[in-house]
Structure formats: C-alpha cells, structure tokens
Amino acid sequence: MKKKAWRNGLFSPENIKTAAFLFYSVIFLFNAFGFYPRINAGAPLHILLFTLAGLALYFISAAGSAKNESRFFYITLLVCLIAANITGGPASPFKYSLLALVLYSAAAGKTRRAAGAALFFVAGMASEIRNFSGYEAGLLPASFVTAVVMRFTGGKNKSSTPAETAAHESGKGVEDFKESAYSLLDNLMNAYLSLLKPVSILLFLKPPSGGAKYSIMAAASRHKELIDNDYELDSSDGIIGAALKKNDFFMLDTGAVKMPYYKKSPEIKSAAVFPVVMNSLLGFIVADFDTGTEENNREQLKESLQKLAEEVLNMLELLDISKKAVINEQRVSRLYEINEKLNLLEGKSRMLEVFFNELRAFDIVSGYYAGYDPGNGSFCVSEVFNYPGNAKGAVFSADDDEIVRYLIRESGAAVIENTQEKNIRLNLNLRGAGSFLIALLKSGNTTHGFIKLDKAGGAKFTDFEVKTIKMIFSRLVMLMENAELYERIKRQATEDGLTGIYNHLTFQEMLGTAIDKNDRRLCGPVSLALMDIDFFKKFNDEFGHQEGDNVLKRVALMLTDFTAKYENTFAARYGGEEFVFVMEGY
Structure with missing residues (x-):
C-alpha cells in the first residue's frame, strides 16, 4: 500500500516526467540565451569529449528498445550542446558532435528526429548564430540532406534474399x-x-x-x-x-x-x-x-x-x-511488374536485357537466350547476362546435346540441379554454376529459341518459382513476336530490300542530320561519295538479272564492311546501280 501511495503521490511517474521536461527546457534556454560559463578548452579536453560522444553514440545504437534509444539520444544531444557552448560555442570544435548526432539519425531513417536535432542545434546557439561562418551555416543542411539520400538509396545495391526483397516491397511482410x-x-x-x-x-x-x-x-x-x-x-x-x-x-x-x-x-x-x-x-x-x-x-x-x-x-x-504465402504473393506481383516494364520496350535485345536484370530479385545470377535457326535446326546464343563474352555465338543442336533434344521433344522446360558436379556443355564453362532452369520459347508451331536461367551454388528453384517464371515466359514469347514484327517493319521502311543497306529515303534523312550536326559544330566536315557500277546494263543483258542482283549485293557487302571498320560512316543504295557513302569527321 505504501508503495502504491508513493507512486500516486508527488513522485508519480507523470510528475517525474513533467519535472524532467521542465529541467531540460530550463537548461536549453540557458544555452539558447547564452547564460553559461566559458572555459578555455585545450586539445586533451576536446579529445576526451569526442571520445565520450562516440561512446554515447554506441550506447544509443545498442539501447535495444526504441524508447530507450530515444531517451539516450535526447540526453546525449543536450549534454553535447552544453559541452559545445561551454567550450566556445560556434568556435568550439565539439559542435561537430551535434552534427554527428544529426547524421546518425538521418542515416538510421529517423528523419523527423534528425530534423528536430538540427533545429535544436541551431536554436541552442541562437545567441551567437552570427558567429557561424558561411561554410558552417551550409554544412548542417547539406549533411542532413546527404544522410537522408544515403538512407533511401544505400540499400539498393545490397544483395537481398527473396524474403528480404518481399518484405522491402510491402508495408506488411x-x-x-x-x-x-x-x-x-x-x-x-x-x-x-x-x-x-x-x-x-x-x-x-x-x-x-x-x-x-x-x-x-x-x-x-x-x-x-x-x-x-x-x-x-x-x-x-x-x-x-x-x-x-x-x-x-x-x-x-x-x-x-x-x-x-x-x-x-x-x-x-x-x-x-x-x-x-x-x-x-x-x-x-x-x-x-x-x-x-x-x-x-x-x-x-x-x-x-x-x-x-x-x-x-x-x-x-x-x-x-x-511467410511463404506472403513471399509468393509478392513475387507474383513483382513478376507482373516485370511484365509491365517489358510492355513498354521496343526491340528484342533491349527486352531481354531488362528481363534478365529484373530477375536478379529472385536469386537469378546469370542466364542467356539462344535463338532458333530453322534452316539447320540449331540454337545460337545471342543475348547473355553475367556470362563470359565468348558465350555469344555458341551453337547447340538436338544432335549433340541431350538436354536440347529433351526440350524439343517435350516442348517444355526442365530444372537441372547440382550442375557443378556434372559436365554440362550448356553451362559454357560458367564458374560457380548451381542449378538452372531451361525453357523452350515456342508459339504454336513456331520455335523462337530457349532461355537458360542460373542460380548460384546450392540454391534451387522452387515449384512456385518454376510455375511463375514459365508464366512470364509465355508472355515474353508474345512480346518477342511483336518485337520481331516491329523490327521487320522498321527494316522494310529504312533498308533496301535487296542489299540490306539503307534505302534512298533513309539516306536523305541521315545526310540532313549529319549536315545539321556540322552546322552546330557537333562534328567535323561531312563528306559524301557517290558511286555507280560501270557497264551494269550490259552485264545484266549478258548474264541475267539474277547475276546482276548478286553483283549489287557484293558491292553492298563491301560498303558494309567499310562502315564496320570506320566510325560515323554509313552506306545507302541511291537507286539502280548507284550507291552513296557518307562520312562524318573525314
């Protein structure tokens, strides 16, 4: 009973909190209006104060509960303000301990507390605010903004587990x-x-x-x-x-x-x-x-x-x-976000590049796409993600690879585990290869190619991952068909149907662009070479138009090789047997 009466009397928790608040307010006002003693602090005292401030920061971070951390933080802030004012105010090096507390709060995501601490810092030295240099006056807001930016962008470069990714993407994870x-x-x-x-x-x-x-x-x-x-x-x-x-x-x-x-x-x-x-x-x-x-x-x-x-x-x-249900739900949502991103892209290469990059959120560490050549029934690697550069151009066929033979026969997908223990040619000497998912991309009777996705080390694909990724694959096939159609129409509009180099209309547009760049001093002189094939009509009459077409293709191929060797050049078919070659900066 005595204990209860004591707690409800003068020394109740509420009265103690009120007294503490009034005490802190009085101390703060003493600082704000300059009612404090001054001492000449040398280097040893400043070193001691900075050491104590560092220890205080450590105890704040190790406080455990949010309530204790907040309590320790504000006590430390007030003590540091008193020490800074006593040892010289704006002239004291110890004022940077207050800056450290602002940075600590902002970097820890407590932006309101950091803003409050920054105002506390300035208000606590209000009587001598004029003694701050321009550099010091700008340092506080600049440091606060930097810490906030670090807080909201620093975590994106970390490698996350699927559970962490899911929890990060949802308010309730x-x-x-x-x-x-x-x-x-x-x-x-x-x-x-x-x-x-x-x-x-x-x-x-x-x-x-x-x-x-x-x-x-x-x-x-x-x-x-x-x-x-x-x-x-x-x-x-x-x-x-x-x-x-x-x-x-x-x-x-x-x-x-x-x-x-x-x-x-x-x-x-x-x-x-x-x-x-x-x-x-x-x-x-x-x-x-x-x-x-x-x-x-x-x-x-x-x-x-x-x-x-x-x-x-x-x-x-x-x-x-x-937990798995939440992760699965959030992963499905994430995969649909990938689908929306792919919808906005033009071109198969760019689409596959974004697709591979987005799949990193699901522990996919590498992969590649191999396009199908119906002429010889083989697959050639054309797009790679975290594979050696020489992986491009690798060719696989059902005749020399059992896994590819299975894909074509079953028109489906397969998961291969413990690949580091097996000599699998599809890995293309990839180091640290673990399990991989390989799936045939097919629409009706048309085969587009296959995609291979890798996980590192002992990581494995779950049934859920296989089902959802296959679902995205089916959507990817449709988008790739649209991209191929778009590229084909674009080629027909810009390229000569026989030779494959630019047509007359595209030549006029690109020449106008080059001259405009020269007028604005964005490139050197623009040179143009016009050429034709001598006695081409006589050649056609003697050997036939089919052989004449072959001659036009050979000339176009020579010009294409030249543009590959020299930057800022392009070739076009002007008309008939006439060709043009444009050079920027030559």
Missing part, C-alpha cells in the same frame, strides 16, 4: 510475421507458467542462419527482469547441454549450479529439459523450479512439456506457411 510469432510464443509461455508454476519457462531455438548456439526465443518468468535475453547457449556446454544429449525429457537437480541465462540467478533447485524436434533438433524448452525433483510429478510434467513443444512446432509451421 516477413518482419510482421516474426513480430506476431514472438507475441504468440510469449502468450503461450505465460499460459504454461500459470499452469506448471515454475520459476521460469524458456524456449531456446536455433537462429534461421543456423549455427551451434541456441537463442532465447520466448520466456515467461516470475523474475523476468533477471533473464538475460541476449544469452546464447551451446548445446555441448553445461548441465543443459548434458541433458540435451538424452534427446528426451530430462529432469535434473541443479543444486548450487547457477543457470547461465540469468543475470542474477533466483533460487533454482531443479530444472526440466524437453527437446523441440522436427526432423532434427530445432531447440528445447527449459522449466526451472524452486522445488526439488522429488516434489514434482515427472510424468505429468513430461506430458505438459510435450504438449507445449507440439504447440510451438505447430506455431512455427504456421508462421513458415504464412
């Missing part, structure tokens, strides 16, 4: 399920605390990253403040490790042994350990009692802990299913 799971586990442990009446009951699980140590995932206790939630237990250490080797329910007298997961151990006389197993050991449950082993009903306790372990497994399985 995998982290939400983790929080829900922790809350449910805590409620479950509290229920069993009431049922079994132990001092504490704790759930240890291996972290998702694996390893030999187990972390406290949930705990309920009569002395919760004494539990070290950061403690990690090695299964080979101590009496808990010895109990785990039994791989079954085990009850032990702890005697004078201190349980290592308490900061300060309460009175514990016995402990029960029960493993949590799903195919392998995932973790274990520990129940500590302040009574001896002979006073506990072992069979009843075993049955209760077994039920608790089953409920934990059911909860973890439900979490895993829910």
